[in-house]
């Protein structure tokens with residue numbers, strides 16, 4: 485596992501852990517972030533409000549997707565289990581299911597035509613993509629000209645601050661959440677790229693107007709970029 489790639493066994497193991505934590509995913513996420521994730525998600529939700537077609541990649545149980553304001557929302561995730569949970573939650577929330585299209589695929593090979601999306605976003609998922617360069621190339625391909633891309637995720641720091649974040653995830657988060665799931669996150673956190681590192685790869689891929697927005701004392705970031 486490194487900042488760009490996760491090998492296939494490690495990735496499958498990660499997917500199993502993610503699927504296993506699903507019944508309580510929102511609860512764990514909310515406790516771990518002290519309820520602040522809603523505020524950060526809101527930034528992506530607001531961005532979607534003037535975007536006709538949105539694609540969320542790594543949409544999981546639909547936590548963000550069901551809040552997006554776009555007319556049409558493609559939910560891309562390699563896990564059918566996640567899509568099933570998302571579909572049920574959307575129905576329960578009485579949001580018209582026709583707004584959504586569920587695509588079972590990884591970010592590295594998205595079965596969507598070129599230049600279709602006005603907005604692509606990833607919330608707490610980019611870090612789990614097994615080939616970040618390939619995923620960025622795919623995201624660039626499916627975006628329309630002037631389309632926008634946003635990543636919301638945990639920020640890696642290659643210094644003492646990163647060690648503090650790691651220790652919070654490994655030792656404090658399991659206590660706050662009453663779950664062992666953060667321990668897996670701590671393991672993967674070691675191999676995350678920094679926001680600046682991902683911004684540089686985005687630039688190489690062709691994205692422009694790349695901006696890093698640090699949030700929550702720089703423990704969280706939003707990276708935004710455009711296809712121009």
Ligand SMILES: C[S@@+](CC[C@H](N)C(=O)[O-])C[C@H]1O[C@@H](n2cnc3c(N)ncnc32)[C@H](O)[C@@H]1O
Pocket residue numbers: 499502541542543544545546547548549560561562563566589590591592606607608609612613614615
């Ligand atoms: C922590 S969940 C994020 C859920 C959701 N986006 C949210 O709003 O919280 C991460 C998701 O990324 C998905 N994922 C992992 N690897 C992926 C890949 N290579 N391509 C697309 N999605 C992937 C997982 O299946 C999982 O549903």
